[in-house]
Amino acid sequence: MHLYGTQSVNNHGHLTIGGVDTVDLANMYGTPLLVYDIALFRERAKAFKETFKKAGINAQVAYASKAFSSIAIYEVAKQMDLSLDVVSGGELFTAVAADFPREKIHFHGNNKSYTELQFAFDEGIGCIVVDNFLEIEMVKEISEARQEKMNVLLRVTPGVNASTHDYITTGQEDSKFGFDLKNGQADDAFLKLYNHPYINLLGMHCHIGSQIFETDAFRFAAVALMNKMVDWREKFKFICSVLNLGGGFGIRYTVEDTPLHPSAYVEEMEKVVLEMTRTHNYPVPEIWIEPGRSLVGDAGTTLYTAGAMKEVPGIRTYVAVDGGMSDNIRPALYEAKYTAVTANRMVDPHSDKVTIAGKCCESGDKLIEDAYIAEPVEGDIIAIFCTGAYTYSMASNYNRLPKPAIVFCEDGQHQLVVRRETYEDIIRLDVPLQKTEHGVSS
Incomplete structure (x- = not known):
């Protein structure tokens, strides 16, 4: 299997990212959980900048933040002396909240x-x-x-x-x-x-x-x-x-x-x-x-917990996870392909061919159709690689599912940078009907 950035396998046979055990992360923050390898983001940013520097060309490397926008990632981009590409008032507002240098923002x-x-x-x-x-x-x-x-x-x-x-x-x-x-x-x-x-x-x-x-x-x-x-x-x-x-x-x-x-x-x-x-x-x-994608895409890994399983004899075995198209629409929208591993049993043979299905009420909610993972067991932590770009930024509350939490990992440390939505968050903007004896008030 191909690992990315600082990913490795520890003595417990668990996937680690940035020196942090992903099973510990899942237990601490819950799943679905989007985990970013910040060292890989920094490495990619540095590579772009240094290539221009070696050629003696004046340049700006602007993070195309529609791939993933948050105050914390803008702060990392600022640390790396990047410019910033925003495409909406909302992204600009986030950049202002992060106190990103205004002169380096491109709209x-x-x-x-x-x-x-x-x-x-x-x-x-x-x-x-x-x-x-x-x-x-x-x-x-x-x-x-x-x-x-x-x-x-x-x-x-x-x-x-x-x-x-x-x-x-x-x-x-x-x-x-x-x-x-x-x-x-x-x-x-x-x-x-x-x-x-x-x-x-x-x-x-x-x-x-x-x-x-x-x-x-x-x-x-x-x-x-x-x-x-x-x-x-x-x-x-x-x-x-x-x-x-x-x-x-x-x-x-x-x-x-x-x-x-x-x-x-x-x-x-x-x-x-x-x-x-x-x-x-x-x-x-x-x-x-x-x-954008080349900075954050393979720096992101989504952790899910395996739940219900269904075998269709002679056709396929479904392994359902606690997320899906609500937190990653790309497979349904683009037929995007991904790779998965069983994060809590990395040393076990990854030879079972399964379809990793989401929990949304849609037949097309399949994250990976032909995934090879360890023999699936309920409660396994399934990690899907390269989910750092255009997943959370395109996430929805379809089926009123809360959006996942996001954690940054680097040098053995981890930090929550986007909290998990709650059911209260989902109804926060709802306005109850004001009823009169004739029905809805005018």
């Missing part, structure tokens, strides 16, 4: 509201990544009314079809995100912002998709954006000071996945940019990237 999103944009101005954030023409007008209106400057990037779609799932491909021409480079939209957007007294247009941004294993797509995107930068210099004497090439770097969920080391993606970007700036005598822009 994304394809339908930012006027209120959200005002919030960004209120906080004096570092950059707004403008996604559409309505947003251009709103940013201009707010900046003019306040007579306050704002840094802006234009999000563009470079026409690159990355080899990934349709739902997580974003760089092709038919996308809800950004201005198309090929049909003239990007030029129209540029002209609306160019030379505006309160808009500081830094450059361009693109994001071509998620869970990408090859570097070719990043190369094609970088070439497309650099060509447009050269074009704008020739036509308007405008120099882009920032080139943001997004994220989407793949991680290993199963043995079939073959991700590259984080530095490989960065090195390919650097190579293209340096080649083209030399060819066109163009000033080397500051490069920004936005890793």
